[in-house]
Amino acid sequence: MSLVKSIHEPDEQRRVDEQADTISYGSESSPSEKPVHDASNFPDGGTKAWLNVVGGWCVFFSMFGWANAFGVFQAYYQENQLKDYSAFQISWISSIQTFILFGGGIVAGKLYDNYGPKLLVFLGVFLHLFGMMMCSISTQYYQFILSQGVCTSIGDAALFTASLSTASTWFHKKRAFAFGLLLTGTSIGGVVMPICLEHLLSSLGFGWAIRICTFINLALLLIALPTVTSRLPPTPKPVSIMDHIRPLQELPFLMLSAGCALFYLGMYLPFNYIIVQAEYEGMSAGLAGYLIPILNGASLFGRIIPGTAADQLGRLNTMIAMCAFAGVIVLALWLPGTGNAPILVFSALYGFASGAFISLIPPLTAQISDIREIGVRSGTLWLIVAVAALVASPIGGALEARDGGAFVGLQVFAGVAMLIGTGLFAVGRWALAGWDLFAKV
Secondary structure, eight states: OOHHHHHHSOHHHHHHHHHSOOOOSSSOOOTTSOOTTSGGGOOSOSHHHHHHHHHHHHHHHHHHHHHTTHHHHHHHHHHTTTTTSOHHHHHHHHHHHHHHHHHTHHHHHHHHHHHOSHHHHHHHHHHHHHHHHHHHTOOSHHHHIIIIIIIHHHHHHHHHHHHHHHHHHHOSTTHHHHHHHHTHHHHHHHHHHHHHHHHHHHHTOHHHHHHHHHHHHHHHHHHHHHHOOOSSOOOOOOOOTHHHHGGGGSHHHHHHHHHHHHHHHHHTHHHHHHHHHHHHTTOOHHHHTTHHHHHHHHHHHHHHHHHHHHHHHOHHHHHHHHHHHHHHHIIIIITTOOSHHHHHHHHHHHHHHHHHHHHHHHHHHHHTSOGGGHHHHHHHHHHHHHHHHHHHHHHHHHHHHHTTTOOHHHHHHHHHHHHHHHHHHHHHHHHHHTTOTTOOO
């Protein structure tokens, strides 16, 4: 048995596949047909498959355009509604938002496996838009926590799980490429939404700026409602805590989960603090406002190019290379860079590298999982990531406060955390391929 086959089709899944009853797909079943979850039956294309990518793209534009614009919100809140609060306190809005978005997958994943994506999509669309509207009329700290930190994020957790899990059922050989395309919505949303907010906040004020962004997301999410569909029928099972613990007994899955958590601990600190850090170093507010769009614009290429390469060279191999690059440039470029030029260059390079990390997690999770348990296993991984996401921005805010408004401690912490996470990915690769440096993993 080849190494590549053993990596892409875990032993447990192959045994289950051999014993499974044949399920028809579009025709009456026969004993000679393979189950729809067999790798050879993934369509890797077709109208429904690519419409699923389109729907997922709209979801991720909406969700992460909103979430990735928090650097704009952080700077705006510090000067306006929440000027009496510290950066550390304001950063908890983003931390709670991200924790629920990722951690909610532990519940949303089980709902997906048992009932399919439709319930999650309809619930997610309503809560996301309702939370944005409530944010537009918020004035107090607790109101921003409830609207921006909690309500939109519960909806986002449902949409996040449904979009990624359904896409996994349509693609196998082209999975990393398909996810790369889908997740370009994150990059483009991250470019468009911060620029929109910057201009709308200055021209129309806070309330109408948020409402206009809500209407943009409404139009996109209406496209997602009919297009985010699964190829496989739901497989209801009783709720069991062991469904979430069992994957962590597999060393590759454990290392992927822990590595993602540690990498994420540092990864979003540049997104949340680069604007205020650049202004601290002397960059004009007008130019600093374009740093987040530059980050997200570069991540567009970071999702497509490494995603295409990953299907050819190995997804885990590509993940390790791109994550190592991201950690190195934080320490070698962002940390010593104090002028406009190095900060702008860092924004572009870091956006490219971090874009690859986000787009490769879903295909890597599917690669080492039984596709019929993708909801539960993805939920387990993202819950672990959510714990890191909860504390990442507050740690950054605390380090900034400790350094008297400087950012050296924050930058060192971010780079070191990402490199340790990359080391755990390397351990996971060793568990799959041993010391074979040329294996496609």
